[in-house]
Amino acid sequence: MFSEKMHALGTSPSVIRDLFEYGNKRKAEIGADKVFDFSIGNPSVEPPEIVKETIEKLLNESDGVSLHGYTSGPGDMSVRMAVSDYIEKTHGAKASPNHIYMTCGAAASLTVTLGALCEDGDEFITFAPYFPEYRVFVESAGAVFKAAKSDKNDLQPDLASLEDLIMPHTKGIILNSPNNPSGVVVSEENIIKLCELLKKKSAEIGHPIVLISDEPYRELVYGDVKVPYLMNYYDDTIVCYSYSKSLSLPGERIGYIAVSDKMTGADDVFFAICGSGRSMGYVCAPSLFQRVIKECQGMTSDISVYEKNRTILLNALTSYGYRCLSPDGAFYLFVEALEKDAKAFSEKAKEYELLLVPSDSFGVEGFVRISYCVSTEQIENSLPAFEALAKAYK
Amino acid sequence: MFSEKMHALGTSPSVIRDLFEYGNKRKAEIGADKVFDFSIGNPSVEPPEIVKETIEKLLNESDGVSLHGYTSGPGDMSVRMAVSDYIEKTHGAKASPNHIYMTCGAAASLTVTLGALCEDGDEFITFAPYFPEYRVFVESAGAVFKAAKSDKNDLQPDLASLEDLIMPHTKGIILNSPNNPSGVVVSEENIIKLCELLKKKSAEIGHPIVLISDEPYRELVYGDVKVPYLMNYYDDTIVCYSYSKSLSLPGERIGYIAVSDKMTGADDVFFAICGSGRSMGYVCAPSLFQRVIKECQGMTSDISVYEKNRTILLNALTSYGYRCLSPDGAFYLFVEALEKDAKAFSEKAKEYELLLVPSDSFGVEGFVRISYCVSTEQIENSLPAFEALAKAYK
Numbered sequence: 001m002f003s004e005k006m007h008a009l010g011t012s013p014s015v016i017r018d019l020f021e022y023g024n025k026r027k028a029e030i031g032a033d034k035v036f037d038f039s040i041g042n043p044s045v046e047p048p049e050i051v052k053e054t055i056e057k058l059l060n061e062s063d064g065v066s067l068h069g070y071t072s073g074p075g076d077m078s079v080r081m082a083v084s085d086y087i088e089k090t091h092g093a094k095a096s097p098n099h100i101y102m103t104c105g106a107a108a109s110l111t112v113t114l115g116a117l118c119e120d121g122d123e124f125i126t127f128a129p130y131f132p133e134y135r136v137f138v139e140s141a142g143a144v145f146k147a148a149k150s151d152k153n154d155l156q157p158d159l160a161s162l163e164d165l166i167m168p169h170t171k172g173i174i175l176n177s178p179n180n181p182s183g184v185v186v187s188e189e190n191i192i193k194l195c196e197l198l199k200k201k202s203a204e205i206g207h208p209i210v211l212i213s214d215e216p217y218r219e220l221v222y223g224d225v226k227v228p229y230l231m232n233y234y235d236d237t238i239v240c241y242s243y244s245k246s247l248s249l250p251g252e253r254i255g256y257i258a259v260s261d262k263m264t265g266a267d268d269v270f271f272a273i274c275g276s277g278r279s280m281g282y283v284c285a286p287s288l289f290q291r292v293i294k295e296c297q298g299m300t301s302d303i304s305v306y307e308k309n310r311t312i313l314l315n316a317l318t319s320y321g322y323r324c325l326s327p328d329g330a331f332y333l334f335v336e337a338l339e340k341d342a343k344a345f346s347e348k349a350k351e352y353e354l355l356l357v358p359s360d361s362f363g364v365e366g367f368v369r370i371s372y373c374v375s376t377e378q379i380e381n382s383l384p385a386f387e388a389l390a391k392a393y394k
Numbered sequence: 395m396f397s398e399k400m401h402a403l404g405t406s407p408s409v410i411r412d413l414f415e416y417g418n419k420r421k422a423e424i425g426a427d428k429v430f431d432f433s434i435g436n437p438s439v440e441p442p443e444i445v446k447e448t449i450e451k452l453l454n455e456s457d458g459v460s461l462h463g464y465t466s467g468p469g470d471m472s473v474r475m476a477v478s479d480y481i482e483k484t485h486g487a488k489a490s491p492n493h494i495y496m497t498c499g500a501a502a503s504l505t506v507t508l509g510a511l512c513e514d515g516d517e518f519i520t521f522a523p524y525f526p527e528y529r530v531f532v533e534s535a536g537a538v539f540k541a542a543k544s545d546k547n548d549l550q551p552d553l554a555s556l557e558d559l560i561m562p563h564t565k566g567i568i569l570n571s572p573n574n575p576s577g578v579v580v581s582e583e584n585i586i587k588l589c590e591l592l593k594k595k596s597a598e599i600g601h602p603i604v605l606i607s608d609e610p611y612r613e614l615v616y617g618d619v620k621v622p623y624l625m626n627y628y629d630d631t632i633v634c635y636s637y638s639k640s641l642s643l644p645g646e647r648i649g650y651i652a653v654s655d656k657m658t659g660a661d662d663v664f665f666a667i668c669g670s671g672r673s674m675g676y677v678c679a680p681s682l683f684q685r686v687i688k689e690c691q692g693m694t695s696d697i698s699v700y701e702k703n704r705t706i707l708l709n710a711l712t713s714y715g716y717r718c719l720s721p722d723g724a725f726y727l728f729v730e731a732l733e734k735d736a737k738a739f740s741e742k743a744k745e746y747e748l749l750l751v752p753s754d755s756f757g758v759e760g761f762v763r764i765s766y767c768v769s770t771e772q773i774e775n776s777l778p779a780f781e782a783l784a785k786a787y788k
Contacts, residue, residue: 001511001601001602001604001658001659001662001663002510002511002513002659002662002663002666003509003510003511003512003513003666003669003670004513005669006509006510006666006667006669006670006673007662007665007666007669008669009668009669009670009672009673010510010664010665010666010667010668010669010670010672011665011668011669012669042459042463042464043459043463044459045459046457046458046459047458047462051458051462052453052458055449055453056450056453059446059449059450063440064440064441064445064446064642065436065437065438065439065440065642067645068441068445068642068643068644068645068646069436069437069642069644069645070436070644070645071645104498104647104675104676104677104680105675105677107675107676107677108674108675108676108677109675110675111673111674111675112675115397115400116396116397116400116401116404117395117396117397118397119396119397119398133672136672136673137673137675140673140674207395208395210395248458248459248462248463249462250462250463250464250677251461251462251463251464251465251678251680251681251682251684252462252680252681252682253498253677253678253679253680264395265395265396268395268396268401269395269396270404271401271404271405272396272397272400272401272404273400273404274403274404274405275397275399275400275401275402275403275404275405275406276397276400276403276404278403278404278527278530279400279403279505279530279531279534280502280505280534280674280675281498281499281501281502281503281504281505281506281531281674282498282501282502283498283499283501283502283644283647284645284647285647286498286645286646286647286680286683287645287646288645288646288682288683289680289682290645
């Protein structure tokens, strides 16, 4: 009657969703302000005012038939030009408008790209910890999913582990920096080494290994941290981007795929992307929000709130004895669990009304993810609970 | 480097797109008002005023974090309740909110449904003439696509032809009424016969045959024509809907899948739909437009424009000697070509600056599709050309 595989995907338990639902139940029992829910990675900051202003302007100045009408499959050409210009101006990299494909958000950017690249027997590799949907997307494209390790101390990519996994069937690598769930930004030094390795291995296996840069958190970095633009380091790069986090628009499903002009057979790869989107019924990215993001290139929500939350949490947790790893970007802290079993630690944290996601579903053991895209008030109120939890392990 | 299959899909020639592009070129040469482009099925009528009003109200009264935030995968529960209520109130059929899945438009409704149902070796059958993407969507889900015939005189489904095609591997039927490209609305009498056949054949092959009703043109019917609601005639029905045509919002990608409460294993089918959407990266339908359509249930753009165009065109073409088939709905006229080869007829029509889509890509020979979702002025100005074209064949 139905696909067992899709049924399994539709019913598979999600640790994050379960925690979130537990939190809602618990809030109803003891009051919302008594439960410290750090489970969900939803932007908590309003979109910048220009989003609303642009929507109002478009509604008043455009005719509805054009504004809400179909764009071409890869997107409105003026929008693709704006994205291409922004990439060149900001990063000095060239992805011409003919290599920009507007998508329904980051997940679509990935599924469409993977579908475009994947042939029978292909393998894609990422680094653990990783966003759990990577496995779903890679396997749904018909490929094999593999995870290389990260360094235990700073969660930077472990390149020796990657080298061991690269085989003739390796089609590509997915790099996610700033990283969900760890918040880690891969250093330029490691990017250079990674790209050297990919070039060497591409030559060895006789075909280019594609570097997919999944970077919805690009703008969410703190201090003077830089996120290197991968097209400048490696020709066979495809950038998968979304405005969900930078503009606080996750529900609107708007993002893009950018194929480097320098990519081997860039035009053909782009045609395959168009075909892949078509096969999944992605007719075009939402037309109103294509026009909105055209006017918002390089802008972000007020991410100083995330920075403030991060500083308070990082300082407090460190002073209580927690070990937090290189939290340079995104809105996640990856914290070592205070016992070996992260799930048991997450259960223990619940006794203190702290909802922390154990790291097992991210492909590593022994950590919890704390999403600090919450109110600063929640951060401040939760600190005694974190302190008490730490004391319970002493 | 890339999937040959997706590359082929991304580069496959499209008769409609080619005609449209030829039209743009020709307009630049001789003036836009001299070219009568009937190639594209884009709504030409403004969305109803309530769309703009609702967007403005939502922008002013909601906080941006909720308005533009993620909804759950199947959609915002209050939106799903509104859709479910509307179906029950209007059609007397039950698809509970737990069986409503909000989608990014009609194409996504179909790809997600097909992905949810399809297992190895499955077959899906539709009636020719059909929307050409059906083949792409069915084959991309991994199934075999087959087309049954329609009656030559009125283009109603040929049930004997369908019966011949139903095999043990038949998973479902796709019915599209009002039909693109023919405009035909399947009569209640034929719906009843079709459903009886499906019940008989389901019993014979030992599993239910799913009836997928693809109905983005449901509201676009003329005169006192009724479009029967299939859930009331057949339990194993899934409705794939889109607001693209009824509200003139094709670029916004908003629609839904409704699983009949009476469907065999309805809950499990729904879980498979959730899994299928997840596998393709459909995180949620666009959040702002979910809230917009909640307030627009049962409303439409001013479709009297289409009715007026249809009447003018139908009367004139008939008087010139063309045969137009049962054009009860949508915004298409399906007209018999004046020579056997519809492509040659379409080429001949170009000499009169008429852009008409030959029917071969819709799975039948000998017709052209005329999209009358254009200005009434274009319809009126084109009549002498249609008359001259008819005379050229006398």
